Amino acid sequence: EAGVAQSPRYKIIEKRQSVAFWCNPISGHATLYWYQQILGQGPKLLIQFQNNGVVDDSQLPKDRFSAERLKGVDSTLKIQPAKLEDSAVYLCASSKTGTGQPQHFGDGTRLSIL
């Protein structure tokens, strides 16, 4: 079974620029998550999708972050404009529907803001 795919693996941009990350979940996984992991901390949920609908975006900085999952499969996360504090690893995860299902993570995108 193919795992969660993310791209790019690394990204370096200057502050105030925009950036986009892409995620392809495990086939058949209806739930998709985006997490932000700042160095030395545990991942923090940014947004959760169930198929193409948003379940939880309470911790998404909506003034600069946006995400979509138009066809209920792939997802993109965008930051515009980027700030220095957005430097982090952005992790995508997917799971089967149902409570307590293990989330399976991609390799992440390491974002550095100069």
Add this chain to the structure above:
Amino acid sequence: AQKVTQAQTEISVVEKEDVTLDCVYETRDTTYYLFWYKQPPSGELVFLIRRNSFDEQNEISGRYSWNFQKSTSSFNFTITASQVVDSAVYFCALSDLEVSSSNTGKLIFGQGTTLQVKP
């Protein structure tokens, strides 16, 4: 509010030593799930184990074992005869068991414990 605390920031052991990683959690829910994930230097979070709040039976899987004690809100993880390949950051996480308008089943992670196993 839900919270997971991993008090050990870094642990260093010599290969073949046993090591226990501590996890303490807080939740008002009576039903929930607990998880352990491993994050090697490559960055990917690897799922290790899930335990639900109804099941306090301890589990052993090869060199790994988990000790869940609801009375002390702890879910500790032990690696027996550690190996260099066990070097990674280990995360404990908590999730609601029942999904509602306020509980989405998201994972609440601890800060992580960095384990270094020296040869």
